[in-house]
Structures are given as structure tokens and as C-alpha cells.
Amino acid sequence: MSSRLFKTESLSASQSQGILAILEKYSHALTVLDDYDHQRLQVEGTQALDHPKITYDEAIQQIQLWRGMENLGALFGNEKDDSFKSSLATIY
Numbered sequence: 709m710s711s712r713l714f715k716t717e718s719l720s721a722s723q724s725q726g727i728l729a730i731l732e733k734y735s736h737a738l739t740v741l742d743d744y745d746h747q748r749l750q751v752e753g754t755q756a757l758d759h760p761k762i763t764y765d766e767a768i769q770q771i772q773l774w775r776g777m778e779n780l781g782a783l784f785g786n787e788k789d790d791s792f793k794s795s796l797a798t799i800y
Contacts, residue, residue: 762796767796
């Protein structure tokens with residue numbers, strides 16, 4: 709965008725400085741986005757936390773407990789298929 713603008717229009721010093729300021733502010737974000745798009749993104753300085761996993765049976769027990777405590781009725785938390793099991797597996 710900036711190179712096209714420089715080629716087609718005569719810009720004042722103020723306009724040129726404004727464009728360069730925008731590019732400077734967003735260059736890191738654009739680099740990160742490009743690295744993500746090309747599967748080169750490396751996240752450094754993070755730690756993987758070991759959280760206890762909830763099993764399917766434990767989750768169902770908690771849903772039933774909540775249903776009773778909040779008087780949510782028999783329809784709350786009823787499964788239509790195995791998608792809840794799949795969701796738990798996907799989380800972990």
C-alpha cells in the first residue's frame with residue numbers, strides 16, 4: 709500500500725511521516741500474522757500448565773448436581789449424541 713501510494717502521489721513530509729509511523733506501529737503484528745499464516749509462528753517464554761483433567765463421568769455428575777441446585781429442570785444437560793464426549797476430548 710505504501711509503495712503504491714509513494715508511486716502515484718506526491719506526499720508531503722507530514723504525510724510520509726504518518727505512513728511510516730503506521731508501518732512502524734503495525735510491523736510486528738503483521739510479521740506475527742504472516743508467520744502464523746505460513747505456519748512459522750514460534751511462541752517463546754510460555755509455560756504449559758498441568759491442569760487436572762475432568763473425566764466425562766465427572767462432568768456429567770457436575771451437570772446433574774448443578775441442574776438440581778439451580779432447579780433447571782430435566783431438559784437441562786441432556787445429551788442428544790456423543791458431541792459432549794468429543795468436546796471434552798478436544799479440550800484436552
